[in-house]
Amino acid sequence: MTGRAYARPDQSMFAGQAPRFGEVPWWMEAGRLPGPLHGILVCDLTRVLSGPYCTQMLADLGARVIKVERPGAGDDTRAWGPPFVGSTAAYFMSANRNKESIAVDLKHADGLAVVRRLALRADVLVENFRPGTADELGLGYAALSAENPGLVYASISGFGQTGPYRERAGYDAIAQGMGGMMAITGDPAGAPVRAGVAIADIGAGMFAAFGIASALFERSRSGRGQQVDCSLVDAQVAWMTYAAANYFATGETPKRYGSAHPSIVPYQAVAVADGFIMLAVGNDAIWRRFCAALGEPELATDPRYATNPDRVARRDEILAYLDVRLRRRGMAEWLLAFEQAGVPAGPINTMPQVVADPQVQAREMVVELPHPEAGRVRVTGNPVKLSRTPGEVRSAPPLLGQHTDQVLAFLGYGAEEIARLRAEAAVA
DSSP states (O other): OTTSOOOOOOOOOBTTBOOOTTOOOHHHHTTSOOOTTTTOEEEEEOOTTHHHHHHHHHHHTTOEEEEEEOTTTOSGGGGOOSSEETTEEHHHHTSOTTEEEEEBOTTSHHHHHHHHHHHHHOSEEEEOSOTTHHHHTTOSHHHHHHHOTTOEEEEEESSOSSSTTTTSOOOHHHHHHHTTTGGGSSOTTSOOOOOSSOHHHHHHHHHHHHHHHHHHHHHHHHSOOOEEEEEHHHHHHHHTHHHHHHHHHHOOOOOOOTTSOSSOSSEEEEEETTEEEEEEOOSHHHHHHHHHHHTOGGGGGOTTTSSHHHHHHTHHHHHHHHHHHHTTSOHHHHHHHHHHHTOOEEEOOOHHHHHHOHHHHHTTOEEEEEETTTEEEEEEOOSOOOSSSOOOOOSOOOOTTTTHHHHHHHTTOOHHHHHHHHHTTSBO
């Protein structure tokens, strides 16, 4: 196959339903081109967050994602509540939109055969089992790629498919700690703090999606798939970026600075009369504008603070002075003054304030969708905005096994076979 472009028949679906003769796909009804991954079939064997977030990104950009779940229970996060949306935990709703759900028992030989048939037809398979588990099921990369050489096979795990820790279970908080992130997060006088959301899980999912897209692009030239190996800890180490660079340059261990920046001053949350705002004085020109907005232009010419290295060296001194000065006025006054002066600053929004923000609304970062059980539900939007072939938030996260019959029919199972599989509890 080397040297020939890889192609397979269009297997796309829309809104979780197989298009029937005479029906118009959602993207044609919307008067736009389909997403860039339209026609890509994804077998999703993932659960919890890292894998589901990865496959949700693929689904948003047009791929058909078939999520394989355990009968009766489904993805663990379906039960991670309260709160619940209908009978499904809100947590599950955060990472499973635009997907189809089939309930299959991988411990049943016929159920395993269903998943294997799907994997051999897929363009992409994503799994986040502990390393070795997929091989034991006969769903490992070596076995599947031998029969489906174009398969892009993504494995997401706590520590990766190689190395001395490969068999350890992966948890977001452990990865944040081991990858260095918690050591630089939190108040300097307090304990290390994990980020408020599962950034190790989400980061690994994002890197996996990037790896999958890269492998699909390469497949268009070589005709061959490959394995994508991403781990939670690797994602955290990669996210250390300038903290790691500073350590490499100086040999000094990075410290915790709370909301502050280790290399820029002032660049942090600051107290005002009625709360806190985030301030980002990112260069010396902004510093001069900041001083003018502060009502103290002479501060800009003070040689002790004229350059950012000067301000970093006198961090505590200047922050103590600004603390007194900024507390004299309220949030609205300061934000208006800084905006007019061209000084980057913003509120520290709560979730209700984020959702109500006109910029967030204009960017369609909160989307409302119909749900078969809960009526209308809201989900976060897709941050990737493509000008010609945009992605789409099309359908709410599925009910458990909502699409089992449709997918089995797509895979070539007849009505009698489907009834038998259900009767034997191989599928649900």
